[in-house]
Amino acid sequence: MGCDDHAAALSAFRPSAARILEKVPSTRGLGLDGAGLLAPAQAALAMADDGDPDAARRFFETWFSPIAIRPTSGGGFVTGYYEPEVDGSRRRSARFPVPLYRKPEGLVEIPEGAPRGTVPADVTWGLATPDGFAEAPDRRAVQDGALEGLGLELVYVASLVEAFFIHVQGSARIRLEEGGSMRVGFAGKTGHPYFPVGRVLIEQGHHAPGEVTADVLRTWLEAHPAETPAVLARNRSFIFFAEVEASDPSRGPVAAAGVQLTPGRSLAVDRTLMTFHMPVWIDLDVELDGIAVPGGVRRLMIAQDTGSAIVGPARGDIFFGSGETAWRQAAPVRHPAAFTVLAPRRAPRGGRRGAS
Template sequence: MPGEASCTAAPFAALSPGFERLSFEDVPGWQQDTVVDAFHAFARSAAHVETKPYRSGSLGIVLSAFAPAYTAARAMLDAPDADERAARAFFEDHFIPCRIRSEDGGPGFVTGYYEPEVEASRVKTGRFHVPLYRRPRDLVDVDDSNRPRDLDPYFAFARETDSGLVAYHDRGAIDRGALTGRGLELVWLDDRVDAYFIHVQGAARLRLQDGSVMRVTYAAKSGHYFTGAGKVLIELGELSPEAVTMQSIRAWFSENPDRIDEILWQNRSFIFFRETQVGDSELGPVAAAKVQLTPGRSIAVDRLLHTFGTPFFIDAPDLRAVDGGPLRRLMIAQDTGSAITGQARADLFIGSGFAAGEVAGGIRHKADFYALVPRTLLGG
């Protein structure tokens, strides 16, 4: 391809060999995408890092390399002409596209997520009886400095006891009452399946009984491994792999209400929440990158590998539910998730509410990933 070379051949590069340097002309659909919304998403991260920097990912796109782009983005927000033309010029001036393939050398993979919107109550009632919990005081962060020898290295959280740190209560134990009576209930829902999918998505917009709106977002988790309900249902022969979507899982639960615990308790991971500001109602919740997500322009990535704020152009030829045609658009890495692992893997934030959930639940598609790498890393 024109201008194609290894990114690691550039004089100042410290990137993983998995990056393949291209030009913007080599990126399918780059000229057809409207990138101004992606620019505004990027600019929100630029504003955030002024006070609290992001951690750099292990693939070599270090946060310091974004400094010129972040400075320019903040300046553009105050300019009257931050339009589509200026946004495209901004990305082309400050970045170089590099294809990044999956670890096996093939295309990447995308799924979708959304912000559920359901009714809720701040007090328990006959209808609203399913709690979302605050983070417990005995749930502590774990790293190499305090990890007991017998605690799985995967665990980033543990339970503090008089005799030391142990694995925290899992989903089954909590559902059976392990946290009852501790005043940890943040809000109450009327449906266990809705609560489960809020756990999966990590955030929710809640319509309270007094007419107000409340937003909750991830605060911590029990530490146990995540096991999706879809995977369990496949292994039990209840659903075929190609049939698994959020909608098909919900339908199965509706048809088998007496087996909900059997399936959900195989996912030992449990999420704790905190209330957050509603913020801009047109945007999604504040996520891992500490900015509100932009529908259709924010993605969740593997935080260990990638640096928040990195722009990715994603080409998913078979994904038509978002744009009505092949999905080819610029998105910004602003979230993460325990199921999002790998260098060419992303979860696309679709938006809030039922319609967004209908789209997000059906996204399971192969995609090509083009990371926009700061020119400061590649010698211009």
């Protein structure tokens, strides 16, 4: 197996480098030093952006040191995600009846150690009120109309299934019936625990464990519209959106780390454990459509996003891009993988091999 294209990895790291200089990332549970990324970020932006793979490789070897990530249980695991492209409208109609909602006023992530009032311990966001935090409505309550009449509708799409997959992906490009398009991105969530609704298909005997990939789930939901609301409601977590501007049309949406995603290079991680903007080496013994490496995947990616279902130190979600092609590439991905994080060195050093 040949080496990865480190120039492509460095290109994906550059937006992170600019963001790091604007806002130093918080050090998370694995202890990977966010402030330690400042010097590598400055060095990356000072380099010529000429696509030289050898120079890019030297950059990562000089400024980072590889550390194997051990999973807390089982083995490492990757999935895939994408940015949906769908039709929609700023006005509700028979064709577009299902809203994506703006974040309600006062909905915030509950700070660690803050008094929670009646909000359950496993709910991570709440509505700030004069009397303390209150629990936001979950998905079932929203489907039953809990947010209607509050003026929170941002844009409308064609179905609950379409909206649900936008929730799961955390962003979308929407081709507007009125003309033009808009991009929406994650703005907040109810904070209720995430439940993988594909498990319902296993519970009901429709599929065996391991068979329920995202494309299988979407096909089943679209074929069973009468059952869809109850199945989706099993996932109490509900996502809110904002209209976002993305300056580089060649990249994906603005992610949780504050940068636009790069197809095939951006990785969603557990934000409670992995410090944003860390380079992460992914090693899979399978081929992935859209990441053309015969025999497997050995690739350096950048931790730039997160998701409710991404839990654990050796867990990642690979961003494949936008639209239906990216959907077909991302949907089947459910594979064991080994993870190696490139942690920033306390002082730059050359001559030591990195991931290859």
